Amino acid sequence: MANKPEPAGLSLRLAAAQRLRAVLGGEHFAPLSTSDIADGRDRAMANRLITTALRRHGQIDVIIAELLEKGLPARSGTFEAVLRLSLAQLVFLPDLGAHSALFLAVEALKKDNKARHLTGLMNAVLRKAQANSARYGLMDERLLLPEAVRSRWTSAYGETALDAFAEALIEGAPLDLTLRDDDDELVEALGAERLMADSVRLASRDRPVEALPGYDAGRWWVQDAASAIPARLLRASPGASVLDLCAAPGGKTAQLAKAGFEVSALDSDSARLERLSVNMSRLGYAPEIITADASSYRAETPFDAIVLDAPCSATGTFRRHPEILWHRNAADIAGRVRLQRALLTNAFANLAVGGSLIYCVCSLEPEEGEAQADWALDALSSLEADPIGTDEMAVLTEAVTDKGHVRTHPGLAPGGRNGGMDGFFVARFRRTR
């Protein structure tokens, strides 16, 4: 007997459920790629379902608690992931229609030995959700951020900024590029708008990054507008030796090479350095590449300047990685703070007297940013602050703090453009002796 054909849309839903399940289990979210789902429309649909489920995670938690009084069934395979995707569709993506959410959820469970016995429960729960979807759709946006994050960030940024953060979470991040070639024709061909310096923004795109004009010729690289700020603030003259610490995959390395410095890019992760190397070849830059631990590495000759883009909680990237909001806890942040201090201390040992050092993190946690800059000035006697002036941040003067640091967050509009930017902290120091 011939096999029954698979229902349309099932395979993309299964792929989405597997990816969401991995993220719920603690993995970092990466969108499904062409190797996961070849068809562009299917892939876009699957990624839309996953990102909506992740962005609306806090609201979906509340819906699940209401629908499943006894909680989620234990050891139930893909049940939770399929349920979250279906709720994301029913409540938050009404344009996709309700029928496929219910039908494909049940079909997806039938494919899973561990969840097959739960098709009746899934059907009943989703029918109840459908009946209440209008009410669920109006759910309080404050639920979008976990309570612990909300209280940490309210004291740091205030209620109004937090409303903008919630909006940014729902909107997601536009694609920002840094231009190798500053060329109006290229900007037009990309359908981009200029943000600040050599950063441009694509509000939308209809193809993968690799298929955009100028990719193969290495005329630009992907880099959030906030992430492009720190390297520009380094004080060094063309030809200076610059050590890029924690460099992979190389966004800042490329900027430093473009600025005409003699760049050494150091990272402890050889697989990530491999990516850096591929990226640099595409762009036509040839930095020295060093595989080493930045907390103990000692150069033979000190560098004229250093950029330290320290590993951090990465909470500033929540528009692209909403799961970070739910994964990071106070212990993770404390661990990062200790590592950042070790990296900062060792960075100064590799810096020439009079040299400039940029410390930056893609974190919204003051402990990893503002407090680390204060700590460095207290603990490291050979350095002094080198405050960043508002004149150096032409179209984003509001990001310069009273102490002369730069603090960006998703509520800021670079160059007056919509779409926000990553949360970044930048401090500049000088070695005095």
Ligand SMILES: C[S@@+](CC[C@H](N)C(=O)[O-])C[C@H]1O[C@@H](n2cnc3c(N)ncnc32)[C@H](O)[C@@H]1O
């Ligand atoms: C925020 S990412 C760097 C992004 C990069 N600077 C860019 O602009 O593309 C942090 C990097 O720190 C590296 N890292 C973490 N711990 C390290 C250590 N002890 N020594 C050197 N690199 C480290 C990670 O491998 C990761 O590539």
